[in-house]
Structure formats: structure tokens, C-alpha cells
Amino acid sequence: MRVSTRFSDSIHLLAFLKVYAGERLTSDLIASSIETSPVVVRRLMGKLRHAGLIATTPGTAQPVLAKPLSDISLLTVFYAVEGDKSLFSVDPKTNPDCIVGGNIQNVLQQYYQDAQTAAEARLAKTSLQDIVDNLLVEQAKKEAVQ
Numbered sequence: 001m002r003v004s005t006r007f008s009d010s011i012h013l014l015a016f017l018k019v020y021a022g023e024r025l026t027s028d029l030i031a032s033s034i035e036t037s038p039v040v041v042r043r044l045m046g047k048l049r050h051a052g053l054i055a056t057t058p059g060t061a062q063p064v065l066a067k068p069l070s071d072i073s074l075l076t077v078f079y080a081v082e083g084d085k086s087l088f089s090v091d092p093k094t095n096p097d098c099i100v101g102g103n104i105q106n107v108l109q110q111y112y113q114d115a116q117t118a119a120e121a122r123l124a125k126t127s128l129q130d131i132v133d134n135l136l137v138e139q140a141k142k143e144a145v146q
Contacts, residue, residue, distance in 0.1 A: 006047075006082060010047070012034050014053065025062060027041040044081060048077075048080055051080035052066055052067070068129070069128040069129035070128075071127070073125070077128070086112070087115070087119055089112075090108045
């Protein structure tokens with residue numbers, strides 16, 4: 001099963017818009033940072049625009065954040081690009097005649113729900129401002145070493 005990177009790519013995209021605000025921000029440029037295609041970037045921007053996180057003007061290469069970074073939680077970004085999808089899923093196709101296969105869904109479901117609740121709470125407390133602040137600290141460390 002392939003794990004989606006839409007969430008991390010969307011956080012990357014939003015941070016990029018902040019760090020490089022004022023520059024000509026084409027989907028090609030943003031895609032080069034994420035190392036994906038401009039089509040993927042445009043699809044993500046469509047979801048982020050629909051969620052009210054960015055604003056775009058047709059025909060221009062200047063997407064902007066629609067609200068301050070401190071007002072955008074990671075949970076909001078997750079819901080914008082993934083919907084209400086669970087972070088974890090239990091395989092529904094197991095052998096019901098096996099002790100493990102016949103009981104694993106019920107046993108794991110509560111653990112997964114607890115983990116989902118904890119993850120959502122943590123994502124809700126983390127803003128994009130936290131992410132950008134940490135990105136800038138990491139960059140300062142790299143520059144100090146050089």
C-alpha cells in the first residue's frame with residue numbers, strides 16, 4: 001500500500017509560499033522544491049484554495065497565504081487535502097476462522113482510534129508558524145556550519 005504524501009507536500013507548499021513571498025511563485029518553481037510535478041502542485045493548490053488557506057489569481061504566478069501562518073493548524077491542512085480520512089486503517093480482509101484474523105479488527109480498532117485522537121490533538125496544536133520557525137532555525141544551523 002502506497003502512503004500518501006499530499007499532507008507533507010501541502011505543508012511544504014504553504015511554507016514555501018511564506019518563505020518566498022514576494023517572488024514569482026510558479027507551480028514549476030514550487031514543484032522543483034517538492035520534487036514533484038507542477039500538475040500535483042496545482043491540484044494541491046486547488047484543495048488549499050477551496051479550504052480558504054491560499055488565494056490565487058487566474059493567469060498569474062502569485063499564490064498567497066489567505067491567513068496568517070499562526071492561524072493555520074496542521075490539522076486544518078490535513079483535512080484540506082485528505083478529508084476526514086483516518087490516519088490508520090485495519091485490513092478488513094482477514095481469515096475469520098483464525099484466532100488472529102477473526103479478532104484483529106476489533107482489537108486494533110480501539111488502539112488506532114486512540115492514536116488518531118492523539119495525533120489530531122497534536123496536529124491541532126501545531127501551526128504553520130511553528131513549522132516555518134523551525135525551518136528557519138534548521139537553515140541557520142546549516143549556514144553556521146559553512
